[in-house]
Amino acid sequence: MATEVTVPVLGESITEATLGEWLKQPGDAVAVDEPIASLETDKVSVEVPSPVAGVMGQHAVQVGDTVLVGAMIATIDAGDGAPAAAAAPQPAVLQSPAAEAQASPAATAGQQAPASDPRDTPAALSPSVRRAVLEHGVDPATVKGTGKDGRLTKDDVAAAAASTPAPAPAPAAAPPVSASVAASTGRKEERVRMTRLRQTIAKRLKEAQNTAALLTTFNDVDMTAVIEARAKYKDLFEKKHGVRLGFMGFFVKAACLALKDIPSVNASIEGDEIVYHDYADISVAVSSPGGLVVPVVRDADQMSVAQVEKTIGDFGKRAKDGTLKMDEMKGGTFTISNGGVFGSLMSTPIINPPQAAVLGLHRIEDRAVVVNGQIVIRPMMYLALSYDHRLIDGREAVTFLVALKNAIEDPTRILIDL
Template identity: 75%
Template structure:
């Protein structure tokens, strides 16, 4: 008996998705609720679970195809191995993208069935494996169900522990030294993911519709670094999460938003919507790029609650389990480019929000304190905002409020 696998409901107002990767091959045994395919929506990647236990039969759509909610994408056969299925049919119930599917580099024949067991690689991971000549069976996966992530491959490259065995040279090769090969000029055409397409559209929309302006300030991180060093062990022991900088900045931002409510507002038509809550969008690194889940009602959270929430988002992003609800809404965004080494930037607002705070790397710089030149760990802050709604005075006031709270964290405790 055959069972159809259909595209599940993907969230409010989401009617279609792109097939990101097949996680099982035709003929593979699948368990009940085991993911067989990943779908990419405008915001998140979603795994499609098998509705029954059995064997994956025909795949009705290809990677890169666009599919509607409710469309049949595969067949699960009951019992043992299924007969070799036909290739994905051109008339499958899926709407193809206008552009042709991007060519994908072929994996080595033994890539999916190495000593490490049955490996399923996403297109991005497969590209990295091929580029660096790695044996994926020698890399420990940290993703969901032990799957390899881009971070796993990058770590293996750095460690140099997963090099694939080179193929033996052809016996007919001449003994004389071969002529040097020409420099490589290869190209690869890769379809943009649905997430990347959405990000591109929204960023361009922000540039075209908002009057973008960026105001800078800098902040002395000495006090926060000292507090973190003093209490990090006790904090982690009590709360089960490490004490980072984002907890301090999120609390500082929520206090500043209360003092300058226009920064937490948005324009809708000819009206301004002011929010009496702070839903803070935080940029989190995921295998397919940055995603922006939302810390809801951050103004009522403690530093520990903020850190726990961000930590959970990080784990879900790495495992590919962020949901549409995690990404929905947001009244203000914090983007920490400092973790990648950025010194300064002009971030673009996440529409329909009106402002975004960019954090950057901490570095020792010479500054003047009480008439003396001293070395302090300094960070540049950048506030990009929609000048239609927020004027320069409000932007500077907001940044100064954040700066004061970070340079004197006691303000966070006594609400100043």
């Protein structure tokens, strides 16, 4: 008897998702609660667990399809995953979607290599890895995956292509349109459907520009004191707390102090009302394979620097693994985005609605500055505060940045709440 696998509840107000990847193929043995598929929502990727143990049955939807909450996406059959129970063997070579649809079951079974790993079949590959395989002409069955559960990554494919001569791609492997363009002009184009996360990012950022009266004010900060404190205590800090001492802990705590002094920067607009928050839930922008995500450090004003660093470090690791939870992305009263880790000198960040402000951090570089009438070299960083001018006046924005600057240049202020 087959058991249906349905799309689970994804979170408040989220009714649909996109099937990003099949983690199990027809005929694979499946354990209870073992992930069989990955769904892309507006914020994070969500794995769909198997409700029972058995054998993976037929896929009801394809990668890239939009599915509703509660919809059936696959079936789980009773059994132990023996090869004879495989319902739909996968071809060992890549084919175009049209060729896959026309291939007969007997021919497909004849082409399949007995020792191939189901995780490396075309349907199991993510769209980006599948494109890399097509570009480099690499047989995925011959490449050892280093990704999650042994699945292939783009780096695995690139390394395999660099170590062995790339075979000439079969005519069916290249899209006909691209082939004709390449043959006539030597120029190629690639069209890739936007992920649901990227669509949501685009929609929210444009909504912020259309709704808020955005303005950005700048300042710079001397990082000497923080750099010296970090160099002096980083070893002891890591030994005691099990996490590296970075700069974000200082900036989060300094921002919390400044938010207390200027509460409008920590507020939001709802209708014709201003909502002031007596807590600081700091959204921290981190990179993930699918785009920028913004998990929330809740009650950051009540945390120590060590607790902030641990929380942000955990967010960063799980963002790369795609295991952030939906609840961890909700809320937030103020955002900090650190473009300096990528080398950014200056930017004008866009607020994350319904928040009223976002702080942009940038790279640290030695610059000549005047201190007590003397020209000296100091490690300087530009700070950018973008804010909703409907709620925050220029005086308040500048005052906030000055308070933040003072706390970073004299970290003792963070300790004594000054």
